[in-house]
Amino acid sequence: VIAWSLHHRRWMAAFAVLSFFGAIGLQAKFGGSSFLPQADAGFLAIEVRSPASSSLDYSKLKLDAAAALASTMPETKATTAYPNAAGGRIYVDIGKSTERQRSAAEVAKDLREKVARLVGAEYVVLDDLNNGAQKPVQIRFYGTDSRKLQEITLDFQKTMQGIKGAVDIGYSEQDPQNELQIELDRGLANQMGISVNDAAQALRVAFAGVEAGDWIDPTGEARDVAIRLHPADRVDAANIERLPIAVSGTNRMVPLDQIATVTMGKGPGQIQHGDGKRTITVSANAQGRSPGEITSEAKKLAEKIDFPPGFGIELAGAARDQQVVFTAMITALLSGIALMYFVLVIQFNSFTAPLGVMLSLPLSLIGVVLALLMTGGTLNLMSLIGVIMLMGLVAKNAILLLDATRQE
Structure with missing residues (x-):
């Protein structure tokens, strides 16, 4: 030769x-690419995220439901749950790879189909814990306005569902929560002699409270006394509209609804920052394709978005590494x-x-x-x-x- x-x-x-x-x-x-080779360590993780403002007992119920489904699989040897108010995590012991016929990825695929039938929480199955028990595909969006950022990421989350092999698509932001939105008419307020600080101080008294003095209880111990609105009144827009605002330099009081619009709306459950910018991360697991292929395709779709000034994307997690x-x-x-x-x-x-x-x-x-x-x-x-x-x-x-x- x-x-x-x-x-x-x-x-x-x-x-x-x-x-x-x-x-x-x-x-x-x-061929495909990834940050680290996929390892079969004999453990799976189920990430559970319950709705905003859920109680710990509610999260425990959702974790118990997922653990019960995981226990029905023949490879499962034990489950360990770690609940918290936001949901929690379940570790599923499926034994050594030499002791079972299916790989961890195959078991995870089956488990993913089972937990998809559960309702009341978001369930994510992780089969590769090399990346710190995180999804390998992560696209981080950043911008100056959290509500606009949330709108963009929700639309992109729906777009990502068309990518072959991308499963468990979700984003880092919690579900939107009810919030009281007060839009101040600054021009009208200035004409009436009311500054933004005057309105803010009145709202602070209503929601955060103001210290009014102290009180000596029967045991002789001094207690601070704070005054604020009753909890039921703080979520009633009609009550907030009647909140009196003091006009600086006078003895007059003006109802809030004369200088502002009070409405009930939805707002982000939390605001995340990265490198000084507000961020929301859209993430996904890879099934049947490598994380690198899915990340590349998702990034191309994200780059086609017409972002407002100050908004953009970057890779995060294992994709960035x-x-x-x-x-x-x-x-x-x-x-x-x-x-x-x-x-x-x-x-x-x-x-x-x-x-x-x-x-x-x-x-x-x-x-x-x-x-x-x-x-x-x-x-x-x-x-x-x-x-x-x-x-x-x-x-x-x-x-x-x-x-x-x-x-x-």
Whole structure:
């Protein structure tokens, strides 16, 4: 074979080039990427998020319902629940991979279909706990207005449902809560001699309360006394409209509804910040496809959104870590190859002699792609480390062959 190859160099060169581009095409079409390789650690996690303002007892009921479903699966050995007011998490022990016929991903798919029948809370099944028990696909939206940001992310969440392999699509924001919205007519208020601070102080007394003094209880201990509206009155828009606002410098009082509009509406349950910006993260699990493929497709869809000024997107979680690590490792690999070339130029005292060594390096990727496709693996941090080691071995062998050829 070696003798035939040496006598048919053009054919071998053409075959090598076609094999290289064929391997790259196979990786682009059928290969996938992720930050870390998927591990079967023998545990699954069920993330439960109950509606806003739910009680701890309600969350416990929802966790018990999910744990009962998980216990019906033949692989389940035990379940452990950790409830909290916002929901909680259940860890499902499915045993070692050698003791069961199905992989953790297959068990998670079955469990995901079971918990989808439950109502009253949001259930997310995590089969790979390498990423800190988080969804591997995360797109973070940022902007200056939380309500507009929530509107954009809700629309994008619906759009992501059309991505093949994206499951358990959700976003980090809690369900909107009822809130009292007061829109102050600043022009009218200024004409009446009422500043924004005057209105804010009156509302502060009504909702937060104001300290009115202290009281000595029968035991002789001093107690602070604060005055504010009754809880039932604080959620009644009609009562708030009649709240008197003092006009600065006078003894007159003006009802709030004369200078403001009071309505009941929906507002974000919490406001999240990242790098000084308001953010909401849309996330998803990957099923049947690699996280890198789904992240790439989701990012393309997000980039098509016509964002208002001050709004945008960025990767988050494992997707962001993958982008940072891949960029750093590829930069290091290319820098190492360039440094190797200059060292060989000095060693062989020729700019053309080391080209044979350099041309052998990309051909090593053919075996990498075939190995990943045969084993069902993804291009990740560990496989990139293997690529760097492989290129070092290929370069060493090529240098030995080149040196032996030049000596002959």
